[in-house]
Every structure is written in C-alpha cells, then in structure tokens.
Amino acid sequence: MFQNTKDSKTKLSELGEFGLIDHLTQFFKVKHTSTVKSIGDDAAVLNHDKHSVVTTDLLVEGVHFDLAYMPLKHLGYKAVMVNLSDVYAMNAQAEQITVSIACSNRFTVEALEELYSGITTAAELYNIDVVGGDTTSAIKGLTISITAIGQAKAEDITYRSGAKPNDLLVVSGDLGGAFLGLKVLQRENEVFKVNPNAQPDLEKYTYIVERQLKPEARKDIVELLMALEVKPTSMIDISDGLSSEVMHLCKHSKVGANVFEDKLPLDPMSISTCEEFELDSTTVVLNGGEDYELLFTVDQSDFDKIKANPNLTVIGHMTEQSEGIHLISRMNTKIPIKARGWNGMQEED
C-alpha cells in the first residue's frame, strides 16, 4: 500500500506532451448522456438539463500532500474525492471532471500511470466522466488541479446560506479520523527516516489511515437525503475541520449555533488514537480536517426522518445570530467556537 514498486522507469520526454495525454486518458469511457464530447477537442461539450454545479481545487505537493507516505494511486483517488465532495455539498450529483497535472521530470510515465489509475478508479466508483484536462511539465514538484461539474434541479440545490434559528445541525459519518491517520503516517515516516529497515506497523490503524489516504466523498448521503425526502436548509462539506465549517454556515446564514460536545461522532479507533497521542478528541474533531463528511442543517420537522439513521448524527442546533457560536461542553459550559482549521493544526504558516 505504501510503496510504488514498479520497476520500469520511462521518462516523460519519451512520450511528449500530446502522447502523454493520449496515453493516460485512453481508458476513460463516457458514462453520462450529458457528456456530448469528452477529451479530444479544444473543449468538452456537456448537455445538462438541470442547473450545473462547478467547483475546482488545487492540490500542491509539500502543501496538501507528502509523497513520502501518500502513494500516487491514493493521491489520484483523493484528489477526485476532494472535488466531488464540494459537488455533493450542494446536494447535487457529480457527473464530469477535468484533470490537470503539472509535474517535474523526476516523475516517470509509470508514476503518472499510478496517479491516473487512482483517478480512474474514483471515476468508475463514483460514476464520473473525465472529460478534459491538461498535462504539463513543472520546474519542481507535482500539482493537481481538478474541476468537478455536476447537476441538480434548481429547487434541490443547498447553499450555505439557508439555515434558520432552531434548525438541527447534522453531520454524516464520524469525524477526526483523517487527521489522526495523518498523525500515524507522519510518525511512521519519522521512524522510517531514522531506520529505513523498519516495517511500518499500521495494521491496527487501518480505519484512520484509510480515512487519510482514501477518503470517500458522501455521494451516498445525497442519495439518502433524496430517498428520505429531506432537503437540507444549508450544507457544506468538512474539509477544514468542524469548527471552521460551522462558522461558514453561521456566517452565510446569519445565524448562531450550539454544538454539543457529547454528540460529536468519533470512531472507537479515533478515541484510542487520541489517547495514544495524548490529544483531546474534541479538539481533533473541531480542528482536524479532511474528513469530507457533510455538515448540514434541517428543519426540526424533518427530525423523525433522520433520527434513526446510523449515518447521520444530530450534533446541535442553530440559534439567533446574536447568541454566537458555541460548543456546549460535557460539563454544560459554553465555549466560543473559533476557526482554526486543518492548516492551523499543521502549523504550516
């Protein structure tokens, strides 16, 4: 899982720019009738009969990922997830992506094939057409830019701005795992640097390591909400950590929020890893990022529809804006929530 063991090393220059694009995209098959023209012209042509949703994200080596512990195949998969997650956060279904790659000549054709195999796997599993992109050289490092495009009926689209006081605040899945997986990987990488013969002992951390290396965007939650006939009043995906996302919803919806510490969903492995690293689990949930879960608000009248679902946890409710944004601790004290986010925790500034 952690090493690219392919032996052959074909230099990128042997294929050339055009050869490389053809080579990497030859296996992409068009799945959607809305994809009128895919790769191979000046632009892709799409025919969306509903509203289109468009989002774009850049992933930069050394800032968003470290190839010391992120295999290229996983990176490709994750780069797609990061973008699809933004489409799902609009309550829309993603249908197309474009993929642009800039990389230095330290990458071989085989390395880019690994990267694209992750992209292709993600596209297959999430029913996405890869309709365009660009491949170019760079002086240094690897940069991936993906644009994801989806569609939804106008009346189904959820914005950050629709939450009202007394709406319930709901989160999918569990939180904090991706950040803790990163901590485990970083520790193993330090061990490896000191002793390259050491075998990483990651088996007992499988779930959280996968949360970091192979996150899943919550396409299923969009489908679930549709099936439950619940339209969120607002929605956002959790990329930077719960606190920052709650603040975004509150800011755009002009409301406040109470988040209950004892309701925050953590996997047992996340809890035990927090203990091992001597980290406060609530802090990890609030400030750790990259979980790519969906955070949304629903009207109280929808509570019965969601309350029994194991994928969904009500973690609080919205309030009047003047009441502010607070964590209600297990001790029943109100602690103001401040945005720190994932970058802050990494101390990248």
Next chain:
Amino acid sequence: MFQNTKDSKTKLSELGEFGLIDHLTQFFKVKHTSTVKSIGDDAAVLNHDKHSVVTTDLLVEGVHFDLAYMPLKHLGYKAVMVNLSDVYAMNAQAEQITVSIACSNRFTVEALEELYSGITTAAELYNIDVVGGDTTSAIKGLTISITAIGQAKAEDITYRSGAKPNDLLVVSGDLGGAFLGLKVLQRENEVFKVNPNAQPDLEKYTYIVERQLKPEARKDIVELLMALEVKPTSMIDISDGLSSEVMHLCKHSKVGANVFEDKLPLDPMSISTCEEFELDSTTVVLNGGEDYELLFTVDQSDFDKIKANPNLTVIGHMTEQSEGIHLISRMNTKIPIKARGWNGMQEED
C-alpha cells in the same frame, strides 16, 4: 510596462487563505443570468439553457512564462485569454471562469493583486463572470489553473472533426507575432542581465511584444462568423503553431491539406523582425505558437461570404487523407508539414 513598481509588500500570511480569496475576488461582479451562484459556496451554480463547453489550462512559472519579462498583470490577462480561446474555438461564447492560484511566499499580496487586476480586466472586456477558484501556497513558483465555461446551441458547435476534402482552410488575423515578441523580450532580458542600467528599447516592436504579452482571444471572430451566417465545418485555436493545428484538424477530420506559403498572413513588423533575427518567416508561422488566432475550415460555397473580410485569410484547402498534409511553397514545391509546435522551438525538452 515591465516592472511592478508597487512599494508596499504585504506578506500573504498576513491575510491567510480565506482572507486572500475574499480580498482578491471582492470586486468581481456577476454579469450573466446564467450565473446563479458565484464565489462563496462549495461550488458555483450555473444555468445554461444551451450546451455547455468546458476547458481548462495550467500555466506554470518557468515553463509557460518567465516573470523576468512577463508583468503579473499581463500574465493574469493572458491566462484568461488562453482559456477563452479554447471556448471560442468551439464556436461558443464564454461566460464563466474559475481561477486557481498556487504560489510560494516570495509573492506578496500586492503581487497577487497585480495578477488579479489582469484577470479582472480580461473578465470585464470579454464579459466573463469569475465564479470560483482556489488560492493556496506552494513550495516554489507560481501556477495558475483556469477553467473556462461557455455555451452554444448544439447545432452551432464546431469540432475538430468536421472538415471535408475541398473545404477552404481559413485563419483569422496574422501569425508568428507572439513568437517573435518572445524573441525580442528574451534578447532584452539578456541585455538587462549583463547591464541592469540598460533601458529596454521595445518601442519599435510594440505590436509583436503585445502579441506575446497581451494576446486577445478571438471572441470577435465567433461573432463575425455568426453575423456572416458561416458555420465552420471544423475549428481549432492556434496555441502551438500553425503546422501542429493543421495536423490536428486533419487527424480528427481524416483529411489531408494543402497550405499555400504565399497566403500565410504576416504583419509587416513580423517580417522585418524575422529579417533582423535571421529567421525564416514561414518557419516562424508554422512552428511559432501563442498567436491564439482561430484556424477553421468552411465549405467552398461560403467563400463569397468571407473573401472580402480583412480579418480572415484563406490559406489553403483540405484534400483526401491519402494526399497527405503539405505546404505548397512559393516555388510551387510540395513540402510535407510536420508538427513541431511552440515547445519544440523553445527547445524545452
């Protein structure tokens, strides 16, 4: 024109990622009714009633541009043009772009403001909404990723694949200027490195330097063709040089082509600069890139509609595929056309 003389130097970290996006995009105004939701949510929401056209391009410092002679404002403008050009090459009108930037901390807030002022100017002049994007740090250099989105009626869209034998091959504007402008800028930069007090003498090269630094995508040609009631049978934009683009049209349309050397449109300044640099002007037109003119084919019955237009030049015609792709020289000899393109001329391999 060639120096960023702003004195104030605000570090990017003083604004932070979110502050920076807000800061740089605060002046973008929505112009199109098809832009339902612009910057500020997980994704933009668009409502295209026709087919959508989507294209994306990456520009990488040290590969696609050199800040030694490319002012940031011009770079922002050009980055937009490169993408719009691909939309126009589909015979569509561009309406939205997303802009993602990765840059190292050697760039100040003021530098990014310069870059975005070029992007904003381009968006204003070409009637484009900037609907999303991403701003992130990088370990080294500056990378710009733009996705452009347009729309057109299904029946108006032109692909690379529609040319037929005997169709006329037509190009807009004149060719070779952008490459020659680059040669002039590179020469002045070498002089500057030897003698930093030397003042660049660019006045007599204004046209070709502008072709390099401030290219214009041919929105006007798409409008002109619509007004003339001419639908090209195939179309591509000239980013890599005429020879490479002719070959793309021939390959996708399964035809051959004869291009007549004495019909190639060159500006007088391009001709005199070729003489000065002892370059063959035909080679420059065939292999120099970045002119961002449109190359297209029309049925012979449309000849009367386009023949008198000073913006359009018939440079040849398509043939049966078996006849191959040739330049018919002034001496009436047939010379096979091979793709080299702009990168080849730069010897970047």
